[in-house]
Amino acid sequence: MTTAPPSTVSQADLLDLLRRMHEIRFFEDTVKDWFSRSLVRGSTHLYQGQEAVSVGVTAALRSGDTTTCTYRGHGTVLAQGAPLDRAFGEILGKADGLCGGKGGSMHLTDFSVGALGSFAIVGAHLPINTGAAWAAQLLGTGAVSVSFFGDGAVNIGTFHETLNLAGVWKLPVIFVIENNLYGEYSPIATTTANTDLAERGTSYGMPGLRIDGNDVVAVREAARTAVQRARDGHGPTLLEAMTYRQSGHSRADPATYRPDGELDAWLARDPLLLAEERARALGVHQDELDAVRDRAAMAVQEAAATALSWKDPAPEARFDDVWTPR
Ligand SMILES: Cc1ncc(C[n+]2csc(CCOP(=O)(O)OP(=O)(O)O)c2C)c(N)n1
Numbered sequence: 214m215t216t217a218p219p220s221t222v223s224q225a226d227l228l229d230l231l232r233r234m235h236e237i238r239f240f241e242d243t244v245k246d247w248f249s250r251s252l253v254r255g256s257t258h259l260y261q262g263q264e265a266v267s268v269g270v271t272a273a274l275r276s277g278d279t280t281t282c283t284y285r286g287h288g289t290v291l292a293q294g295a296p297l298d299r300a301f302g303e304i305l306g307k308a309d310g311l312c313g314g315k316g317g318s319m320h321l322t323d324f325s326v327g328a329l330g331s332f333a334i335v336g337a338h339l340p341i342n343t344g345a346a347w348a349a350q351l352l353g354t355g356a357v358s359v360s361f362f363g364d365g366a367v368n369i370g371t372f373h374e375t376l377n378l379a380g381v382w383k384l385p386v387i388f389v390i391e392n393n394l395y396g397e398y399s400p401i402a403t404t405t406a407n408t409d410l411a412e413r414g415t416s417y418g419m420p421g422l423r424i425d426g427n428d429v430v431a432v433r434e435a436a437r438t439a440v441q442r443a444r445d446g447h448g449p450t451l452l453e454a455m456t457y458r459q460s461g462h463s464r465a466d467p468a469t470y471r472p473d474g475e476l477d478a479w480l481a482r483d484p485l486l487l488a489e490e491r492a493r494a495l496g497v498h499q500d501e502l503d504a505v506r507d508r509a510a511m512a513v514q515e516a517a518a519t520a521l522s523w524k525d526p527a528p529e530a531r532f533d534d535v536w537t538p539r
C-alpha cells in the first residue's frame with residue numbers, strides 16, 4: 214500500500230482538505246439525525262470513514278473534469294463542489310434541492326460542478342464515466358472522468374467491459390474502488406476469489422495501485438499521478454483505496470456481523486485524525502485545527518437551516534424533467 218511523505222502537502226492545502234472532510238462528516242451527522250427523527254423517509258447510506266477518498270481524489274481535479282459515484286455518494290458530490298444547502302435540500306425533497314427534490318439521498322447530482330450522478334445500481338455508472346472520457350478524448354478537452362465505486366462492483370460485468378474498453382482506447386478515466394471490506398453485509402473474501410483488487414488493472418492494460426484510502430494526502434498523490442497520466446493521453450488507472458465505513462451498510466443495518474475490534478481499529482485510523490496528525494507534524498497548532506473544525510460545523514449548520522426553510526416542490530412540478538416533449 215502506498216503512503217505519501219508529509220512533504221507532499223503544504224499547511225494551507227492540508228487545512229483545506231481537512232475542512233472539506235469535516236464538512237462532509239458534519240453534513241452526514243445532520244443527515245443521520247434527520248433520518249432517525251423521520252424528518253426524511255426512506256434510507257440513507259453514510260460515507261463516514263471514507264471521506265479521504267473523495268476529498269483526496271477531487272483535490273487532484275480541475276474544472277471540466279467529471280465524476281460519478283454510488284448511493285453512498287453524499288461525500289463525493291460535496292467534495293466535487295456541490296453546495297451544502299442544495300445537497301441538504303435534495304435530501305429533504307425541497308424544490309431548490311440539487312435535483313429539484315426528486316432524487317433524494319441516493320441520487321445527488323450536480324452537473325454544474327461535474328458531478329454526473331450518484332447511482333444505486335451497483336456498477337451502472339462505470340460506462341458513464343467511460344463515455345464522458347471518450348467524449349473528452351474526441352473533443353480534445355483534456356478533461357478526465359473519475360468513477361467512484363465499491364468493492365462490490367468488481368464482479369459486475371460492467372466493471373470488466375468498461376475497464377477493457379478504457380484500456381484499449383486509452384481513455385482519460387480513473388477507476389477508484391472504495392474498498393471498505395464489505396459489499397452490503399458480505400465480507401469481500403466471501404464473494405471475491407482474489408481480494409487484491411488493484412491487481413486487476415494488469416488484465417486491462419492499466420496501472421493498478423492499492424492506496425491508503427484513509428490518508429487524504431496519499432490519496433491526492435496517487436490521484437495526481439493518475440490524472441496526469443490520463444491528461445497526457447496515456448490512458449486509465451485503477452486505484453484501490455483501502456478504507457472502512459464506520460456505520461452499517463444503510464440506516465437499517467446495525468452491522469453486528471463485524472468482528473470484535475475491527476471498528477475500533479479503523480476508528481483509530483479515522484481520516485480526520487490522520488489528517489490532523491499530518492497537520493501537527495507540519496507545525497499546525499491545535500487551536501487552528503479546532504478552528505477549522507468549528508468553521509466547518511458552522512457552515513453545515515447554516516446550510517441545514519437554510520435548506521429546512523425552503524419550500525416543498527409544487528404538486529404540478531411532479532412531471533417536470535420526467536418526460537421529454539416530442
Ligand atoms: C446490480 C445490483 N445488484 C445488487 C444490488 C443490491 N446492493 C445494493 S448495495 C450492494 C452492495 C454494494 O457493495 P459495495 O459495492 O462494496 O459498496 P458499499 O455499499 O460497500 O459502499 C448490493 C449488492 C444493487 N443495488 N445493484
Ligand SMILES: [Mg+2]
Pocket residue numbers: 363364365391392393394395396397
Ligand atoms: Mg463495499
